[in-house]
Amino acid sequence: MQSTSSKTATALYLIKEDMALVDQLTNDRLNTSVPLVGDVCQYIITAGGKRLRPALLLLMSGAVNYTHPHRIQLAAVVEFIHTATLLHDDVVDESTLRRGRATANSTFGNPASVLVGDFLYSRAFQMMVECGEMRVLSLLAEATNVIAEGEVLQLMNMHDPSLDQAGYLRVIRSKTAKLFEASCRIPAVMAGLPPDIEEACAKYGQALGTAFQVIDDVLDYDGEAAELGKNLGDDLREGKTTLPLIIAMQRANNAQRAVIQEAITQGGVDRLGDILTIVRETGAMVATRETAMEEARSALDYLNPLEDSPFKNGLAELAQELINRKT
Numbered sequence: 001m002q003s004t005s006s007k008t009a010t011a012l013y014l015i016k017e018d019m020a021l022v023d024q025l026t027n028d029r030l031n032t033s034v035p036l037v038g039d040v041c042q043y044i045i046t047a048g049g050k051r052l053r054p055a056l057l058l059l060m061s062g063a064v065n066y067t068h069p070h071r072i073q074l075a076a077v078v079e080f081i082h083t084a085t086l087l088h089d090d091v092v093d094e095s096t097l098r099r100g101r102a103t104a105n106s107t108f109g110n111p112a113s114v115l116v117g118d119f120l121y122s123r124a125f126q127m128m129v130e131c132g133e134m135r136v137l138s139l140l141a142e143a144t145n146v147i148a149e150g151e152v153l154q155l156m157n158m159h160d161p162s163l164d165q166a167g168y169l170r171v172i173r174s175k176t177a178k179l180f181e182a183s184c185r186i187p188a189v190m191a192g193l194p195p196d197i198e199e200a201c202a203k204y205g206q207a208l209g210t211a212f213q214v215i216d217d218v219l220d221y222d223g224e225a226a227e228l229g230k231n232l233g234d235d236l237r238e239g240k241t242t243l244p245l246i247i248a249m250q251r252a253n254n255a256q257r258a259v260i261q262e263a264i265t266q267g268g269v270d271r272l273g274d275i276l277t278i279v280r281e282t283g284a285m286v287a288t289r290e291t292a293m294e295e296a297r298s299a300l301d302y303l304n305p306l307e308d309s310p311f312k313n314g315l316a317e318l319a320q321e322l323i324n325r326k327t
Contacts, residue, residue: 011315019055025076029123037115040112044087044104047100052212052318054183059318060187061191062309063311066188070133074128077128081143088151089151090113091105091113135189143181146174150172153175157171158239177212181202181205182202182205185198204299207298207302210292212323215292215322217235218285218292236275237269243288244284245275292323296322299319
């Protein structure tokens with residue numbers, strides 16, 4: 001996992017050995033007699049990425065003193081689910097670049113990406129069943145369903161400049177934050193913690209996931225493609241109305257607003273330079289980052305019921321540092 005700072009690296013050092021076990025299990029469970037499945041899986045798994053969801057599950061496991069070996073399997077499960085969503089997302093979004101290289105759909109074609117995404121989902125559910133905990137199976141089944149709903153909501157909102165902040169947050173809390181939430185709730189469930197502690201763990205994950213996605217949307221208008229590993233302006237190209245644009249349209253004059261609305265409606269980046277200027281001049285970038293910071297502060301508050309430990313500190317460090325990331 002790539003670190004965003006020395007503090008984050010310190011947090012991840014706590015789970016270094018566990019993450020190595022997750023990597024080993026991931027490779028073992030991707031074995032298949034169908035070569036194309038293995039090729040696509042290895043292509044996207046080895047592309048790097050932050051692996052935040054398994055890291056969160058393992059850090060939270062430490063914070064709630066859940067030490068059963070099933071934590072390794074469940075960490076691999078949430079990464080498989082996330083990877084499946086990436087494969088499907090890139091097909092839907094017609095993306096060509098992820099993590100600094102061509103997307104799987106660009107390399108292997110859309111049919112292979114969709115079907116291998118299905119393979120990863122089904123393999124994840126096989127591994128869930130092996131853990132023998134019906135509540136966890138229920139939680140991850142619900143999370144997967146909510147993620148799919150979020151994807152459909154986003155599809156419905158494409159090219160719609162009238163989307164407001166509440167609608168935007170509904171999408172990202174379904175599409176992104178739900179798996180963060182599940183990753184943090186599962187250790188509390190497996191440890192048999194009281195409902196209020198379990199809920200606090202889940203709320204931490206939801207708030208962190210929301211902050212993470214808001215910053216991701218900021219970076220589409222405030223980052224370098226070489227650093228991001230994707231094309232600057234991809235969200236606009238796909239007709240996505242994200243928070244920087246929503247706030248910019250609220251604060252812009254009529255002419256500026258018309259430029260943004262047309263770009264969202266048409267899904268074009270011909271005037272990306274003008275839009276970047278509008279987003280910055282209206283203070284939308286700063287306001288969007290503040291929204292992420294509010295979510296991160298909420299995440300920190302949700303950690304309060306947990307006993308002090310290096311793992312709790314690690315979770316706090318992640319919340320503080322992820323919003324400062326540049327990639």
